[in-house]
Amino acid sequence: xxxxRSKIFTWTLVKDILTxxxxxSKKKKDYITLFENNCxxxxxxxxxxxxxxxxxxxxxxxxxxNFPQGSEIILSAYTLKDIPLIIKEMGYVPRxxxxxxxxxxIDSSLIEEKINERTVLILxxxxxxxxxxxxxxVEIARRRNLKIIEDCAHSLGASYxxxxxxxxxxxxxxxxxxxxxxxxxxxxxxATNNQNIYEFIKKRTAQYYLxxxxxxxxxxxxxxxxxxxxxxxxxxxxxxxxFHSTKKIFFNIAYKGLRRSLKNIPIRYSNFQxxxxxxxxxxxxxxxxILNEKLKRFRIFLGKGIVYPFADYPHSxxxxxxxxxxxxxxxxxxxxxxxxxxxxxxxxxxxxxCPLYFGDTGNYPILRDVYNSLxxxxxxxxxxxxxxxxxxxxxxxxxxxxxxxxS
Numbered sequence: 001x002x003x004x005r006s007k008i009f010t011w012t013l014v015k016d017i018l019t020x021x022x023x024x025s026k027k028k029k030d031y032i033t034l035f036e037n038n039c040x041x042x043x044x045x046x047x048x049x050x051x052x053x054x055x056x057x058x059x060x061x062x063x064x065x066n067f068p069q070g071s072e073i074i075l076s077a078y079t080l081k082d083i084p085l086i087i088k089e090m091g092y093v094p095r096x097x098x099x100x101x102x103x104x105x106i107d108s109s110l111i112e113e114k115i116n117e118r119t120v121l122i123l124x125x126x127x128x129x130x131x132x133x134x135x136x137x138v139e140i141a142r143r144r145n146l147k148i149i150e151d152c153a154h155s156l157g158a159s160y161x162x163x164x165x166x167x168x169x170x171x172x173x174x175x176x177x178x179x180x181x182x183x184x185x186x187x188x189x190x191a192t193n194n195q196n197i198y199e200f201i202k203k204r205t206a207q208y209y210l211x212x213x214x215x216x217x218x219x220x221x222x223x224x225x226x227x228x229x230x231x232x233x234x235x236x237x238x239x240x241x242x243f244h245s246t247k248k249i250f251f252n253i254a255y256k257g258l259r260r261s262l263k264n265i266p267i268r269y270s271n272f273q274x275x276x277x278x279x280x281x282x283x284x285x286x287x288x289x290i291l292n293e294k295l296k297r298f299r300i301f302l303g304k305g306i307v308y309p310f311a312d313y314p315h316s317x318x319x320x321x322x323x324x325x326x327x328x329x330x331x332x333x334x335x336x337x338x339x340x341x342x343x344x345x346x347x348x349x350x351x352x353x354c355p356l357y358f359g360d361t362g363n364y365p366i367l368r369d370v371y372n373s374l375x376x377x378x379x380x381x382x383x384x385x386x387x388x389x390x391x392x393x394x395x396x397x398x399x400x401x402x403x404x405x406x407s
Contacts (some may be wrong), residue, residue, distance in 0.1 A: 001343055002378045002391065003229045003341060003343045003378060003401065004103075004345050004376055004377065005229060005378075006227060006378075006380030006381060006382070007230060007380065008178055008179075009222075009223055012030075016275070017219070020275050020276075023134070027271065031271050031272075031275040031278055032050060032269065032270075032274040035050065035275075036048040036050060038277075038278060039189055040191075042281060044163075044164055045166070045191045045192065045193055046192070046195070046198075047191070047194075048190070049188060049201045049205055050205075050206075050273075050386065051188045051190055051205050051266075052187060052191060052205075052208060052267050052268070052278075053177070053187065053188045054151075054153045054175030054189075055082055055083070055086060055191065056266055056304075057174075057186055057188040057190040058086055058149070060190065060200075060201045060205070062086070062092070063204070064171075064197050064200045065147065068120075070092070070118060071092050071093070071118055072092065072093045072095045072119045073087050073119075073121045073122075074095045074097060074111060074115065075106070076097060076099055076105065076127070077098055077099060077350055077354050078104060078353065079125050079127070079151070080352055081348075081352040081357050083354075084096075084354050088358075092120075094354070096112050096354055096355050096362065096364070098364040098365065099364075099366050099370065101366050101369075101370075102309065102310055102312070103133075104130070104374075105129065105130065105138075106132060107215075108132070108140070109136075111140055112140060114372040115146070119146060120146060120147060122140070122146055123149050123150075123151055124137055124150045124151065125153075126154060126158060126373045127155075127157035127309075127351070128162070128323060129155045129317050129318035130309055130310075130311055131158045131159065131165045131311070131315050133160070133311070134160050134165075134168050135160070142170065143256050146377050148168060148169030149170065150165060150171075151173060152173065154175075154180070155320070156180070156181045156182055156189075156284075156318060156322040157181060157288055157316075158315065159315060160315050161314045161315070167193075171190060172190070174188060174190075174191070175188055178218075180320075181284070181319075182280045182281060183280065183286070184276045184277045185273060186215070186273070186275075199267070200266060205269075208260075208266050208267055214267055215270050215272065246355055253381075274329045287381060290381065292317060292319055293320035294379075294381075294383060297388060298379070298391070300386060301392030302324065302395070303392075303399060304393065305399055305403070306326055306399060308323055308325065321379070322373075322378070323350070323374055323376055323377070324375050324377060324395065325373045326373060327373065327395070328399070330372060330375050331347075332375050333375055334346050334353055334375065336398040337395065337398055342377070343378060344377055344392060347371060353367060353371045354374070375395075378391055
C-alpha cells in the first residue's frame with residue numbers, strides 16, 4: 001500500500017532530534033529568539049511570536065482586536081472547521097463565502113455581497129499552499145474599513161506577486177504541525193508589523209506553561225503512527241477506509257480523537273521545537289523547489305479529465321498536498337484506488353465543508369463540487385519519476401474504468 005502521507009522521520013530529522021537531546025550546549029542556546037528572528041527576516045515582517053498552535057495564534061489575534069459581540073467575520077466556506085468554531089467561541093458570527101473553481105481559495109468576487117454593518121474582518125486563507133489573489137481583498141478591506149487576518153497554516157513560503165503570504169493584513173498565523181510545510185511537532189507562528197499586536201500576544205504567550213511531557217508525546221505519537229502507515233500492516237488498515245462505517249470509526253473517533261488531545265493546548269513553545277524550526281527553515285526553500293518540480297512532472301503523467309488546483313496570476317506555491325479532481329465522486333475513486341494499492345484522502349480528510357457544520361443553507365456550488373470530487377494522492381520528497389508515474393497511471397486507469405461504465 002502506497003500511503004498518502006510522506007515520511008516525517010527522515011534521517012535528517014532523526015539526527016537533528018538526537019543532536020539536541022545529547023548536546024548540553026544546544027539546550028543552553030536561545031533558539032526561540034533565533035527562530036523568531038529568522039522567521040521575521042524570511043517573511044519580511046517586524047515581529048514574530050511563537051505559540052502553541054496555529055489555532056491558538058488565530059485566537060490570540062482575535063482577542064487583541066476584541067470586536068463587539070455578534071460581529072461578523074467573512075471567511076472561506078472551505079477550510080478547517082475549527083476556524084469558524086473559534087470564531088463562534090469568541091462570540092462572533094462566521095459568514096461563509098464560496099470558493100474559486102481553480103484555486104479552491106475564497107472567491108474574492110463574492111466577498112462584498114456578504115458585507116454588512118456588523119462585518120469587522122476578512123479572514124484570508126491560502127489553501128493548500130496556493131496564495132489567494134489577495135490584492136483585490138486588500139482593496140475591499142481598505143474601502144470598507146475592515147481588518148484582514150491571513151490564515152497561512154498551509155502556505156509558509158508562498159508568495160503573491162513576489163510578496164510573502166502573511167504580510168498583507170494586520171496579522172497572520174502559521175502552523176508548525178507535523179504535516180505542515182515546516183514541522184516542529186506542534187506550534188504556530190504569529191506574524192505582524194503592528195507593535196501593539198505583538199506586545200499583547202507576547203505578553204499572553206509568556207503566561208503559558210512549558211510541558212515537556214506533552215512535547216515528548218507529540219514526537220512519539222507521529223513516530224508510532226509512521227511505523228504503521230509505512231509498514232505492510234497499513235495494507236490491512238487501508239481497507240478500513242473502503243467501507244463508510246469502519247472509516248467513520250477509525251478516522252473520526254480513533255484517529256481524530258487522539259490527535260485532538262494533542263492540539264489546542266496552550267503550552268509554551270519550547271527551545272527544542274525552535275531548534276528544529278531553525279534547521280528546517282534553513283533548507284526549506286530548496287526542498288520546496290524540488291517538491292514543486294516533482295509535482296510538475298507528476299501532472300505531466302495525468303490523463304484527460306483530471307484537473308488540479310492552479311493559479312493564473314504571478315505567485316509561488318508551497319507544496320502541501322498532491323490534489324486532483326475528476327468528474328466522479330471521490331469516494332468511488334478512493335475505493336478503486338485502494339484496490340490498486342494506492343491510499344488517498346477525501347472529503348473532510350482534506351478540508352471541511354464548513355456550512356454543513358453550522359446549519360448554513362446558502363448556495364455554495366463550487367464548494368459542493370470540490371468537496372465531493374477532490375482527492376489527496378500520495379506524494380513525497382523521496383518519490384522518483386517511476387513512483388510518480390505509477391500513482392498517475394493507476395489514477396488514469398481508475399478514471400478510464402469509470403468512463404467506460406458511464407459511456
